[in-house]
Amino acid sequence: MESLNVFKTKVKFCGNKSLEDYEASVKTDADYLGFVFARSKRQVTPDQVAQWVALVHPRNKRLVGIFVNQSKEFILHAIRTVPLDVVQCHGDEDLTFIKDLKAESDVDIWKVIHHEDESTVDKLKPFLGTIDGFVVDKKVGNQYGGTGTSFNWGHIPLYDKVSCENDIPYLIAGGINVETLQELLPFSPQGIDLSSGIEENFAKSEEKMNLIERMVREHDKRTNTR
Numbered sequence: 001m002e003s004l005n006v007f008k009t010k011v012k013f014c015g016n017k018s019l020e021d022y023e024a025s026v027k028t029d030a031d032y033l034g035f036v037f038a039r040s041k042r043q044v045t046p047d048q049v050a051q052w053v054a055l056v057h058p059r060n061k062r063l064v065g066i067f068v069n070q071s072k073e074f075i076l077h078a079i080r081t082v083p084l085d086v087v088q089c090h091g092d093e094d095l096t097f098i099k100d101l102k103a104e105s106d107v108d109i110w111k112v113i114h115h116e117d118e119s120t121v122d123k124l125k126p127f128l129g130t131i132d133g134f135v136v137d138k139k140v141g142n143q144y145g146g147t148g149t150s151f152n153w154g155h156i157p158l159y160d161k162v163s164c165e166n167d168i169p170y171l172i173a174g175g176i177n178v179e180t181l182q183e184l185l186p187f188s189p190q191g192i193d194l195s196s197g198i199e200e201n202f203a204k205s206e207e208k209m210n211l212i213e214r215m216v217r218e219h220d221k222r223t224n225t226r
């Protein structure tokens with residue numbers, strides 16, 4: 001009989017910026033596919049993503065739109081154009097902004113927290129009870145994400161505790177790739193979010209995505225049979 005408490009690390013493949021990237025990501029077993037609608041070398045438009053999704057069904061994956069300090073009107077336009085399941089607020093969006101957005105949409109809202117030190121976890125507090133999930137990433141200069149840079153993963157238990165106490169999911173982001181994942185998995189994060197680490201020549205690499213998934217599956221098998 002299957003155990004009732006089987007733990008599956010959630011996987012998000014982010015920064016799909018072409019039909020080819022999207023097709024490669026759809027073939028994987030990822031739980032979430034992300035599209036960056038903010039200024040970035042991976043920026044895409046809602047119209048582009050709508051076309052790809054009309055051509056290739058996302059199967060059982062949830063679609064996530066990434067926004068950085070963009071207007072509520074633009075985010076609502078993206079939600080109307082693309083069948084997004086989640087809006088990931090990756091900038092300095094405050095509680096009022098997120099409450100307004102929630103009032104006018106029916107998608108999940110995730111807030112990104114940029115880890116600096118052990119006190120960063122407190123920045124989540126005002127959002128608890130409003131957001132549907134959070135992502136912990138690392139800011140580099142004025143770059144809010146997609147930098148390939150990790151934070152000190154020794155602090156993951158702080159975020160895990162907030163997640164468990166408030167029954168709210170989270171993903172760890174920033175600098176995850178086939179090499180660094182070995183160091184991250186012992187912390188058993190609830191989910192992982194990758195953008196630059198699954199690219200080869202600036203396109204999504206099926207080989208890297210498959211390897212990441214294999215590593216995660218093996219980790220899950222080991223921890224579930226402990």
Ligand SMILES: O=C(O)c1ccccc1N[C@@H]1O[C@H](COP(=O)(O)O)[C@@H](O)[C@H]1O
Pocket residue numbers: 014015034036038039040041042043066068090135137144145146147148149173174175176193194195196197
């Ligand atoms: O991927 C981007 O280009 C990006 C740009 C601006 C904001 C967020 C972005 N992506 C998010 O960044 C992290 C992971 O980045 P990486 O793996 O270190 O490259 C993740 O949350 C993406 O959703």
